[in-house]
Amino acid sequence: MSRASLFIVSAPSGAGKSTLSNMAVDHFDGLEFSVSYTTRDPREGETDGVHYNFIDKARFDEMASSGGFVEYASVHGNNYGTGRSDLMALLDAGTDVLLDIDVQGAEQIRASMEGEGIFIFILPPSIYECGARLKKRGLDDDEAIEMRLKGAVAEISKCLDYEFIIINDDLKESFERLKSIVLAERTRRRRVESKVKEIFNLS
Amino acid sequence: MSRASLFIVSAPSGAGKSTLSNMAVDHFDGLEFSVSYTTRDPREGETDGVHYNFIDKARFDEMASSGGFVEYASVHGNNYGTGRSDLMALLDAGTDVLLDIDVQGAEQIRASMEGEGIFIFILPPSIYECGARLKKRGLDDDEAIEMRLKGAVAEISKCLDYEFIIINDDLKESFERLKSIVLAERTRRRRVESKVKEIFNLS
Numbered sequence: 001m002s003r004a005s006l007f008i009v010s011a012p013s014g015a016g017k018s019t020l021s022n023m024a025v026d027h028f029d030g031l032e033f034s035v036s037y038t039t040r041d042p043r044e045g046e047t048d049g050v051h052y053n054f055i056d057k058a059r060f061d062e063m064a065s066s067g068g069f070v071e072y073a074s075v076h077g078n079n080y081g082t083g084r085s086d087l088m089a090l091l092d093a094g095t096d097v098l099l100d101i102d103v104q105g106a107e108q109i110r111a112s113m114e115g116e117g118i119f120i121f122i123l124p125p126s127i128y129e130c131g132a133r134l135k136k137r138g139l140d141d142d143e144a145i146e147m148r149l150k151g152a153v154a155e156i157s158k159c160l161d162y163e164f165i166i167i168n169d170d171l172k173e174s175f176e177r178l179k180s181i182v183l184a185e186r187t188r189r190r191r192v193e194s195k196v197k198e199i200f201n202l203s
Numbered sequence: 204m205s206r207a208s209l210f211i212v213s214a215p216s217g218a219g220k221s222t223l224s225n226m227a228v229d230h231f232d233g234l235e236f237s238v239s240y241t242t243r244d245p246r247e248g249e250t251d252g253v254h255y256n257f258i259d260k261a262r263f264d265e266m267a268s269s270g271g272f273v274e275y276a277s278v279h280g281n282n283y284g285t286g287r288s289d290l291m292a293l294l295d296a297g298t299d300v301l302l303d304i305d306v307q308g309a310e311q312i313r314a315s316m317e318g319e320g321i322f323i324f325i326l327p328p329s330i331y332e333c334g335a336r337l338k339k340r341g342l343d344d345d346e347a348i349e350m351r352l353k354g355a356v357a358e359i360s361k362c363l364d365y366e367f368i369i370i371n372d373d374l375k376e377s378f379e380r381l382k383s384i385v386l387a388e389r390t391r392r393r394r395v396e397s398k399v400k401e402i403f404n405l406s
Contacts (some may be wrong), residue, residue: 126402156403164387165395167402177390183383187367196368200327200359 002194004030005185006090006113007098009178010106011122014130014137016168021100024178031096031182034087034171037063040075040078053083071101071108082109096182101159110161118185120178121162125169127153205397207233207294207317208388212381213309214325215355217333217340219371220229223325224303227381234299234385237290240266243281256286274304274311285312306361313364320359321388323381324365328372330356 011017025031037053039060048054054061060079061147064072075117090097099109109117124130125192130152131148134145159165161167185191196202210227214220228234240256242263251257258266264284267275275284285302293300302312312320329335333355336347362368367384371377388394399405 004315027354090258123399123403153403157405159399160396161406162391163392165399166390167395167399177386180383181390182384183380184367184387187369187380189363189366189368189383191365192368194372196362196370199370200326200356202360202363 002190004085004096005182005191006109006117007031007096007120007185008106008109008117009098009100009120009122010103010155010158010162011051011168012130012155013148014133015122015124016133016171016174017100017122019171020166020174021098023175024182025098028096028182028197030046030094031098031152032090034082034090034097034099037069037072037081037083040076040080071099071105073104074161074196096186102203103155103161106162109139118164118181119162119163120166121168122174123156123159125163125167125172127131127156144196147197166197205393207297207299208385208394209290209320209325210234210299210304210385210388211309211312211320212301212325213306213332213361213365214357214371215327215358216351217336217355218325218327219336219374219377220303220325222246222374223371223377223381224301226378227385228301230382231299231385233297234301235293237285237293237302240272240275240284240286241281243283258387272301273315274308276307297388306358306364309365309403317391321367321384322365323367323369323384324362324378326359326362326368326370327355328370330359348357368386 009017009021025033035049035053037055037060039055039057039093042048042054045107046052060081063069063083064081068084070084070087071082072079082101085096106119110119124133127149131149134140134148140148166174168179212220212224238252238256240263242258242260242391245257245384249255260282263284266272266286267284271287272284273287273290275282285304288298309322313322327336332353334348334352336350337343343351346376369377369380
């Protein structure tokens with residue numbers, strides 16, 4: 001079996017990345033998230049090994065220094081990372097993986113995965129709309145929203161490093177685009193070659 | 204505006220190429236066939252400039268020798284070709300083009316279009332099924348079907364030169380795959396870059 005595909009999805013806050021990523025993983029058989037590692041404490045309702053692998057700082061540093069993460073970062077004093085061997089095990093078993101990560105994480109993967117990975121950036125339809133969605137979500141006060149928007153503007157310029165760009169104006173249409181990227185990837189020669197050779201006895 | 208995309212669809216007889224190509228062109232706005240040139244006589248119901256551009260042998264040879272075709276071939280003593288300037292005019296105007304052509308035509312395009320083109324091969328689910336479909340279509344006698352099948356086997360081995368391979372086991376699923384290739388292509392950075400730069404004022 002040929003190795004499965006790795007989809008990297010990045011976006012500024014408020015673009016709809018988590019919603020679209022969850023929809024895609026729900027929709028496709030054989031498309032999964034890789035469970036991340038974190039040093040932060042579990043929140044109410046979070047299960048170890050399901051939402052995150054919760055580990056302590058010492059273990060995290062050990063994994064980081066031995067190349068155990070394909071990408072990792074520190075956010076608000078907590079560490080987050082994607083385990084290299086977990087990711088490889090999924091891909092080698094034929095499971096496509098979707099990583100929902102920020103632009104810095106995506107840059108690390110670009111550097112460490114040797115050309116593997118399909119890079120997808122999700123954009124809000126405008127800066128204004130991005131702010132309006134954050135406001136509607138109701139998790140941040142105005143000052144926090146302003147800070148998130150500043151961050152968003154900086155991140156948006158990175159979209160031009162990505163292979164695919166989805167302008168998330170309409171959720172249904174954006175989901176069609178995300179699905180099409182996954183299904184087209186699964187229709188590539190690399191992915192069907194062994195089946196084709198078997199059916200038609202090609203060498 | 205960035206140049207539109209060129210989709211090349213090849214398949215052996217009985218794989219379902221024409222059906223799928225027509226469905227795709229019907230489905231998408233801005234996806235069209237390029238009208239081919241031919242030296243054969245119009246059949247009942249065929250309109251010049253719509254189904255084909257009907258031209259005489261002298262004109263065809265003149266176009267062929269001056270590089271006026273991106274691909275051309277002779278089939279049963281008649282000539283068929285895809286006009287270079289027609290194709291370029293469509294692409295430059297932002298219209299995606301689907302060319303439904305055989306493997307020899309696809310090879311000529313690969314050689315003459317400098318890396319442009321998304322190459323898609325449609326396979327029957329088996330040689331047997333390919334024969335059964337030709338039989339069911341009722342256009343050929345058993346001897347002609349046998350000859351078509353021999354040709355199909357030779358063509359099938361060329362599928363491994365194509366970027367995408369659709370095994371047409373189920374028409375609905377195959378159509379989803381073909382649509383996904385078109386929509387994913389339209390979501391590529393190259394295709395949305397100018398819009399993104401305009402919305403977010405990026406340079």
